Amino acid sequence: VTRYVVRRLAQSAAVLAGVSILVFAVIHLVPGDPIRVALGTRFDQATYDALLERSGLDQPLVTQYFSWLGSAVRGDLGVSFRTGQPVTEVILERLPATASLAVAAILVALLIAVPLGTVSALRPRTVVDWFATVASQAGISVPDFWMGIMFILIFAGTLGWLPTGGYVGLTDDPVEWARRLIMPAVTIGVVSGSIMTRFVRSSVLEALGQEHVQAARAKGMRARDVLTWHVLRNALIPLVTVGGIQLAYLLSGVVVIEIVFRWPGLGQLALQAVQQRDYPVLQGAVLLFAVVFLVVNLVVDLLYARLDPRIAYT
């Protein structure tokens, strides 16, 4: 397994290099000049030329890339054009907010998807199944920002149970952290959970039809034990795959939900970086997202082996 992990990490490095080249090329090809944006209404040619030279943007793209790469491998992602702060600092500041939200949202999604998907698979073509299908279809179809605003109007406005938004650090005030996390996490969790419900349903159905399940039943094993040991365990593999992808996606920030709930996450950061053509921040953020995807995928693959002993990595 260790050898497998090492090999995967080596592959990941190659993928990251590819991603960084691609991102570098794409963001420089997009029209819009970061210096002009930074100068805004105070544009004049002399200042412009001076800033251009200082930022290194007048160098050939290849030179720019290698100087960026050289610093990046040493952990220095450069300095934001917009704020002058180090990119690593800017990203690390927002990471806790995004991580809290992503993990909480996945938990909500699992709490919805596993029971709902299992129940509807166990009672296919009944009222329960029909309800689960309609509910998950609705969860996918309703726009998340609209659901978020409705939650705010109902739970913060009319009922006054929860704050309308904002983020408080877990270490600053755990209770407030949790209170503020509930609505955005549920909003995202409903959407992710609805998607995952359908995977759970189909994989549980598939597992139910397998021979060893029939055999276990024939042996006179209790229905609950059959479900736990033979059905759900097998159904977990596709769930881990989908859940992993969802988690990685959430860890790269959810712009709309962040805006609605005043959540200082990575999605808004990346969006602002695009709008402002803040190349260093954008580059750093995309690199982080790529790392997150690679790590989550690696963990998912390793989980497969734990869940299904027939899968072995060498």
Added chain:
Amino acid sequence: MAVAAASTALVLAACGGGEGVDVDGDAEPGTEAPESPEGGTLIAGISSQPDQLDPHVTTAYASFQILENVYDTLVAPDPEGTFEPSLAESWQTSDDGLTWTFTLREGVTFHDGSEFDSADVVYSLERMTGEESSVAWRFATVESIDAPDERTVEITLTDPTPNLLDNIGGYKGMSILPEGAAEDLDLTTEANGTGPFTLDSFSASGATLSAFADHWAGAPTVDGVEFQFTTESAAALTALRTGEIHWTDNVPPQDVQNLEGDQDVEVGIAPSIDYWYLALNQAQEPWDDVDARRGVAFGLDRESITEATQFGAATVNQTAIPADSFWGHDYAPYGYDPEQARELLDSAGVAEGQTLGIMVVTDTEGVQAAQVMQANLAEAGIEVEIQQEESATWLDRQGEGDFDAFMWSWIGNLDPFGFYHAQHVCDGTFNFQGYCNEEVDALLEQAAAETDQDARKALYDQAAEMIVDDASYIYLYNPDVVQAWVPGLSGYEVRPDRAINFEQVVLPE
């Protein structure tokens, strides 16, 4: 008003008590007077996130909403736009208008406790003229800045600059920092000013300010201000209704009418000094012809444009400066008249079906305005193509002159120099439309050096009429400033320049 009066009474009562602290404990529960009868933390929801807090570098309005409360300038505009003493107590101009002498206020301290003197002013003004400064252009006529003694600063100019006070005090972009601040602090996230509040923290989730007890004009009434970034307006208004925030500027114009009857929200409206305009590319046919431009100016229904963009929360204006200002000038030659528009276009040789690309920034009111213009100008035989660009690309195209026309706004000008000069002189920094009229240049140059206010206004009025007649810009309207707060909040005033000052604010009981 009643609330304001009551709180004044409380202040007096507290002062009347002198040093006395209530130690005998016989005050009835429920009627006890807290140490500071006002106090509390004001929570303000602002609609966008500041990029950084270096006053001399940032250009973001969101940054200045915070900085307004942290820093001071030498002079500062009152709500009507007239300059008043701030860190400078008084000033004198030499007869030739080339030397301005400022006498500084005594007994002013920075937030870190250090004394304010002329060295700080020289340091700050010099930093503003530096390469990284966003406000360097305001000091174009400044030759030198000297400090003959601790309480005096002398600014020497190359040319008379009657709008110098605006240049050095129009807004907090010209904040006074302590000498060496840029070396001692990370000014992008930290601050050390002389303003009514100290900056405690600044992060992606907000900014926290505390009352500065030693402020030269007296400590603020509240204990502190917390700024939150409420980008989504429905969420901002709900937060206001639930009392989570006390104040917000995130009030979409379409909500104003509904909110005016709402008991949970108080709405404040003031006409702003900002303006929206349309500029045609005069380096390009057929818009190099003045009649073609005038044709477009007659073809626009400003009332409908205002209704579509601001739901009426704006004032139609055919010049840049709002009527309320000292510098306002009532001149409106263009009535909405498609026939006259067509006649002028014909005389300029503009055929029916001529296309006109109007470049607007996505997600701004420019988009709605352009849609109305499209319908308006169709009647005069002009086919408008709406080109939506995000701001980065928009700015690129504007800078390169790659447009038929663009719609945009100017914000925050107080002096007519700011309204007209760089936009309309032949080689003006912001003259992207390519306007050049020697007569206008002469008037604007003369006005820029005229020290008599009335004579100066007459010159600007004359220049403004020519700019309007030549349709260098086709002026459309001044939007209103709309803000909202919880009922019972007092001591706050909505200002035409959108400066947000929480120094005197008193929270509801």
